Amino acid sequence: MSLPISKTAAQIAPFRVMKILGQAKQLEAEGADIIHMEIGEPDFPSLPCVHQAAIKAAEQGCTHYTPTLGLPALRQKLSAFYADFYQAEVNAEQIVITPGSSSALQLVLTAILNPNDKVLMADPTYPCNRQFVELLQAQVISVPVDADSQYQLTVERLEKHWNSDVKAVMVASPANPTGTLIEQDELLKMAHFLAERDGYLIVDEIYQGLVYERPAESVLAHNHLPENVIVINSFSKFFGMTGWRLGWAVAPKQLIDVLDRLGQNLYLSAPTPSQYGALAALEKDALIELEQRRQIFQQRRDRLYQAMQAAGFTLTTLPQGAFYLYWDVSEYTHDSEQFCAQLLEQTGVAITPGTDFGKVAGNTHVRLAYTNDRIEEAVERIRQFINNLGDTSI
Template identity: 40%
Template sequence: MTRFAHRIDQALTFHAMEVTKAAQQLREQGRDIISLGIGEPDFTAPPIVVDTLARAAQAGLSGYSPALGIMPLRTAIADYYKSHWGAEIDPQQVIVTAGASGALSLACMTLLNPGDEILMPDPAYPANSNFIVCAGATPRLVPCTAQERFQLSADKIATHWTDKTRGVLIASPSNPTGTSIEREELVRIIQTVRERGGVVIMDEIYLGLCYDRVPRSALTLDPEIVVINSFSKYFNMTGWRLGWMVVPANMVEPVEKLAASLSICPPTLAQHAAISCFTEEALAIYENRRLAFMERRDFLLPRFEKLGIHVPVKPDGAFYIYADISQHGMSSDQFAHKLLHEAGVAVVPGLDFGPAYADKMIRVSYATALDRLHEVIERLQKIL
């Protein structure tokens, strides 16, 4: 028998993908399934980005790039931080990666040693725990309440910090909750971690999808934190597998040392195309799409409440609703099964995002068209 590494047992199963597989099986049987499960925008890359890709391919720009990414793209990202998110950063500190997953993997392997622990909120995106595990460290989930917007607080970080704690991995806005960390609290969090000699890894993948406030990068509070971002969500390029990280200057060389071996380089054609994401033409499209996501959120929230699907904290970003279904007398697993098989609506049970609320919460992604969301409500009204 083949013997597998212990990390396989420690790694978390990503149940959202299991839901997606079950939904696909029903589609193959002829069922019309509306997916509110997977976090993938129904929008695709704007025409200007696709056209740029074609021109790059025709020009033969498909060879290896530098391990840290092509400089025109790194510069475009740095300029975007200044113009849209209020942070002045050196393009040399921008590292382009094979998706945000590549960035998280590199960050964890650069910063963490076996025996280290990283504090994360419960609920949290499950794959983040797996990046920590694969670096030989241990994720410690800290239950966070609705009063805390389901986000880690400075007080809880101080309470749960031990001599094994290396730092925190937080997200604002968050998957699965769609909630952001209040700026005053984020200041306290960064200060609390810094006082203990720890590192802040900040997931800003959904920063472009903020609805109730002007987005500002956490780099405006501390330029020494590690920030993770992606072209997948706001820029609608999930399958292009392109992301980036912004790191302190002294971290660039260690990351490059690993990246050169582990991934060689990010996808080169995707890099050339992504430069066009920052043109006025593309940004206007992205703004219209952001407003479309907000419209979908505002359509669903009051209707969920009428159906007994309670949303404890209004999501102010991303495209997720984290909802309490306990008044229906079912576990989240049972509820998700009922919706899928009786209503043809796929949602993710809370089990994916940590044990604290596994039984009573579900995650709903509204990254699907508004007319389909109208149909979702009609279907739920019939069975609930």
């Protein structure tokens, strides 16, 4: 018997990085020496103070649901964090704690989209955003971006691709897969452009904090920010807590009631021990340790960039944040999935095909995550792989 599934579910594309990760783990289990540069999560464990706080909370019986919007103490502490870290005034009542920022994205999109509404986003972009929109039977308008605009949307591009069905624009700064930023004045212009057209600007700041050679910035720090801006963030990346599944949204006051009702139905509350752990992650000492980790990522970025250049590879942008390098491999392949599969098989270096992130140039790009310290060795293996290709392309 073939069991039926819904049309929307049938169309959902896989998150290919998970497939590469599976293959890499399989090869590892068979004894291969794998360098993991595919997965987008810090290799550092979460902080010991987070573990202790979560264990203590669990031992004290804090294992029940919290309010759907999150532990009041955590919402307060995040509000204080915005003030200290970003010089941004954010009311705790506007902060919604969610199981990972993945849930925050889903929650927010569910709150604002009707079927057939349109959402503008860059190509390449974080792939799950496309799927979230399509699950709601709304449609994505993908706007091709390239190195000239740091792979980011601009107001000019919004103007060009605008139509009255567009309900929201999704951007990320720093972005996945490119690690590039949107300048704050451009973000502000986008917010006003959209406010004049009753559209939302959803700014994914999940990689904020992991920014190099400049201070971390939140769009929420602007004094005259229009009300249509929704910010998404997470404890996954900067705080190194991917497995704790904890994120948040900062939303306009008018949306909090609907976000609460949706959260009550969709997941009831974010994991309770994780919320207590997150309280510890926001303490001053923890932030000092996280800053040290940020510096390590910056050194790795520089090492990777330099090693790639020394190997003779052409790079179009120096990533300013996150932990990714987006690499144009059109000289060697027009099939990035095959390229990544062969690279993994022949050298043990696991990287992600660009097809995960975009349709326009996905086949000629790959993403390297510097979430592993064996950077020079990985680049040397890639160099040999490419040398062995000779004049043939994949």
